[in-house]
Amino acid sequence: MKERKNVFLPIIGELVLTGGRPILAVVLALTVGAFLIIAYGKNPVEAYAAMLEGAVGSRAAIANTGVRTAPLLLGGLAVAFGFKAGLLNVGVEGQIYAGGAAAAAIGITPLPVPSWLHVTLAVIAGFIGGVLWGVIPTLLKAYRGISEIVITLMLNYVGIHFASLLIHEPSPLAKIDAFYPQSPNILPSARLPVLIKGTSLHAGLIIGLILAVIIHLALRYTPFGFRTRMTGQNPEAARYAGINVKKQIIIVLLLSAGLGGLVGTGEVLGLKWALYDFFAVGLGYDGIAVALMANSNPLAVILTAFFFGALRAGAGKMQVAVGIETPISQVVQALAVLFVIAIGFGERVRRTRLERGQEPEQEAVAHGG
Amino acid sequence: MEDSLGFINDLLAASIRLAAPLMLAGAGGLFTERVGIFNIGIEGTMLAGAMAAIWGSLVTGNILMATLIAMLIGVLFSVLHAYLTITRRADQIVAGAAINLFALGATNLLNTPLYASFKYRPRVDLYPILAPESLQEIPILGPILFAQPVIVWVAFVLPFILAWVLYRTTWGLNVRAVGDHPQAVATAGISVIRLKYTGVIISGLSAGLGGAALAMADLGLFAPNMTAGRGFAVLAAFVVGKWNPIYVAAACIMFGAADAFQLRAQTLGFAIPYQVFVMLPYLLTIAALAGLVGRTVAPKTIGKLYDPETI
Numbered sequence: 001m002k003e004r005k006n007v008f009l010p011i012i013g014e015l016v017l018t019g020g021r022p023i024l025a026v027v028l029a030l031t032v033g034a035f036l037i038i039a040y041g042k043n044p045v046e047a048y049a050a051m052l053e054g055a056v057g058s059r060a061a062i063a064n065t066g067v068r069t070a071p072l073l074l075g076g077l078a079v080a081f082g083f084k085a086g087l088l089n090v091g092v093e094g095q096i097y098a099g100g101a102a103a104a105a106i107g108i109t110p111l112p113v114p115s116w117l118h119v120t121l122a123v124i125a126g127f128i129g130g131v132l133w134g135v136i137p138t139l140l141k142a143y144r145g146i147s148e149i150v151i152t153l154m155l156n157y158v159g160i161h162f163a164s165l166l167i168h169e170p171s172p173l174a175k176i177d178a179f180y181p182q183s184p185n186i187l188p189s190a191r192l193p194v195l196i197k198g199t200s201l202h203a204g205l206i207i208g209l210i211l212a213v214i215i216h217l218a219l220r221y222t223p224f225g226f227r228t229r230m231t232g233q234n235p236e237a238a239r240y241a242g243i244n245v246k247k248q249i250i251i252v253l254l255l256s257a258g259l260g261g262l263v264g265t266g267e268v269l270g271l272k273w274a275l276y277d278f279f280a281v282g283l284g285y286d287g288i289a290v291a292l293m294a295n296s297n298p299l300a301v302i303l304t305a306f307f308f309g310a311l312r313a314g315a316g317k318m319q320v321a322v323g324i325e326t327p328i329s330q331v332v333q334a335l336a337v338l339f340v341i342a343i344g345f346g347e348r349v350r351r352t353r354l355e356r357g358q359e360p361e362q363e364a365v366a367h368g369g
Numbered sequence: 370m371e372d373s374l375g376f377i378n379d380l381l382a383a384s385i386r387l388a389a390p391l392m393l394a395g396a397g398g399l400f401t402e403r404v405g406i407f408n409i410g411i412e413g414t415m416l417a418g419a420m421a422a423i424w425g426s427l428v429t430g431n432i433l434m435a436t437l438i439a440m441l442i443g444v445l446f447s448v449l450h451a452y453l454t455i456t457r458r459a460d461q462i463v464a465g466a467a468i469n470l471f472a473l474g475a476t477n478l479l480n481t482p483l484y485a486s487f488k489y490r491p492r493v494d495l496y497p498i499l500a501p502e503s504l505q506e507i508p509i510l511g512p513i514l515f516a517q518p519v520i521v522w523v524a525f526v527l528p529f530i531l532a533w534v535l536y537r538t539t540w541g542l543n544v545r546a547v548g549d550h551p552q553a554v555a556t557a558g559i560s561v562i563r564l565k566y567t568g569v570i571i572s573g574l575s576a577g578l579g580g581a582a583l584a585m586a587d588l589g590l591f592a593p594n595m596t597a598g599r600g601f602a603v604l605a606a607f608v609v610g611k612w613n614p615i616y617v618a619a620a621c622i623m624f625g626a627a628d629a630f631q632l633r634a635q636t637l638g639f640a641i642p643y644q645v646f647v648m649l650p651y652l653l654t655i656a657a658l659a660g661l662v663g664r665t666v667a668p669k670t671i672g673k674l675y676d677p678e679t680i
Contacts, residue, residue, distance in 0.1 A: 036478075088460075088462055090409075090462060090466075136655065140658070140659055144659065144660070146658055146659065147667075147672065149407070149462060149672065150604070150608065150654075150658060150667075151655055151658060151659075153409070153601060153604065154601075154605055154651045154652075154654050154655050154658075155651070155655070156601070157598060157601065157602075157647070157648065157651045158648045158651050158652060158655075161644040161647045161648045162644070162648065164644050165642050165644040165645070168642060168644070281594075282470075282473070285466050285469060285470065286470070288462070288463060288466040289463075289466060289467060289470060292460075292463050292467075325477075325478055325481060327473075327474050327475075327477030327478040327480075328474075328478055329474075330470060330473060330474025330477060330478075331471065331474035331475055331478055332474075333470060333474070334467055334468075334470040334471030334473075334474050334475075335471065337463075337466075337467040337470065338449075338453070338467050338468075338471060341453050341457065341459040341460075341463060341464055341467060342453060342457055342459075
């Protein structure tokens with residue numbers, strides 16, 4: 001009895017504690033969204049009902065939501081995991097293409113192995129592609145102290161265009177005489193299995209869910225996780241405690257980049273079945289939003305990725321049913337993130353003030369000086 | 370010979386034309402990093418500025434008013450960024466990413482209403498080309514300077530004005546100091562918070578102007594996500610240009626030239642794949658940060674939270 005408590009309660013308790021702010025933010029965002037819908041001269045209740053139906057109202061809708069959740073989940077995990085060690089991986093956008101390209105390279109090559117092994121190898125290749133894309137920022141961060149933020153950001157554009165280079169002739173990854181630049185199709189043996197028959201929901205979602213649980217457990221219950229969290233919370237103290245901070249940064253940033261690579265891997269092996277130009281625009285930056293909404297908690301990332309995925313999936317139905325265009329889902333997401341920032345960090349400031357026993361008035365004077 | 374001169378003239382003209390929005394956004398944009406605030410929201414702010422410019426032109430029919438409206442929208446976005454990062458102390462990258470997401474969503478959403486009352490998408494007035502024909506035909510100088518719309522002239526002049534402000538005025542000295550040593554500035558009795566807000570707002574004005582140039586220099590219309598990463602190129606230009614307005618403008622011209630080369634490589638079939646030209650400036654930026662080419666040092670407190678209580 002006691003053991004159960006120890007394992008399960010903290011998880012639930014933590015979700016409830018960290019859930020308050022994002023839920024409030026989502027409510028506020030949906031409220032503003034409702035006013036926008038009214039401004040369009042439509043009924044917000046009808047619109048949201050259509051959105052809900054489009055997100056979870058049928059087998060096809062749930063599959064659609066799952067398809068959109070998968071890359072957000074993996075991308076959110078990539079950012080959240082890095083953030084736990086105090087690292088901000090802004091380079092998921094580029095890692096997507098590196099991972100996608102590596103997965104495609106294995107996926108289009110006929111191998112004398114069973115299908116389950118072929119697809120596994122392709123997924124591993126995608127992960128490694130992401131890791132390789134993370135090598136430069138990792139080395140610069142660990143050995144030169146150069147911020148990973150700008151480097152990963154710059155590598156995004158290199159990654160996008162490098163993948164483009166790979167699918168244009170005379171690259172070996174290019175499909176000859178293709179109407180639109182692309183790699184040859186992924187062989188059926190290397191495609192991620194479909195979860196719901198007749199839909200495009202693929203196993204990328206399962207990979208994301210499993211990884212979310214693994215990362216949560218690793219961060220919470222292993223020495224590795226302890227070292228990672230220490231590095232993120234206070235690198236100086238971590239160093240004093242005998243933790244090799246440099247090594248920790250190297251491992252976490254490379255793994256984070258690998259997770260970024262898996263985003264592209266899932267899209268290429270599960271959904272697109274080929275590598276295309278610009279096949280995942282903006283997904284990397286969405287990962288930052290997802291991780292933030294989840295307060296970098298890997299289990300909460302599942303929920304926020306699902307929420308964003310459902311918004312996107314439902315927006316299509318809403319457009320057909322009430323005539324509000326799909327970008328409304330992007331606006332609501334952005335508002336939710338903005339509200340989380342505005343609510344959350346204010347709370348933190350107030351808390352530190354209380355801890356220090358200072359009156360806000362006194363501080364206003366200090367600010368003025 | 371005639372042909373190659375024509376090609377060079379054409380290439381130069383295109384390089385400058387493509388660089389102008391970056392130069393405009395970059396000139397003021399570097400002030401946000403100078404005061405220690407990363408603003409990756411410049412991308413979204415430019416996009417919103419581009420749409421605001423087109424909307425302003427459709428409504429007022431006046432290109433100057435349209436430009437001012439774009440700059441006003443830029444200010445609104447930057448005030449939001451400043452409020453979140455300075456007052457609410459949010460992470461700067463996260464706030465910027467949220468602003469980009471918002472700008473992309475909002476402009477996508479408003480794209481249809483923007484042109485709702487028109488059957489065909491009209492092209493709004495472009496910034497006029499003021500120089501007489503005879504000047505435009507001067508080799509090299511003609512295509513760079515005279516065959517360009519007036520907004521390009523602004524893009525050339527603005528960095529010099531802002532460099533003067535940054536290096537020759539007391540306020541500029543404060544800006545340069547606050548990114549490196551905010552505590553010292555605060556000790557001197559100057560409001561760090563106000564300096565930071567002003568720096569971010571200048572970047573918004575500038576990004577709005579850059580967006581206006583993007584929309585009204587040679588297109589005259591808005592297209593979804595038309596910035597396509599130009600705001601991030603500006604961030605790279607800060608690094609290569611060492612946060613100096615004039616060098617940053619030069620770095621922006623390099624990005625413009627890479628873009629011009631890339632477009633020609635696609636149509637003319639160069640031996641070098643066109644993607645290489647697009648990647649080069651970003652690789653150069655990484656090399657500059659890594660200390661491989663020259664030495665570039667970011668403002669010391671960039672990206673960090675300013676906490677007045679640690680004085």
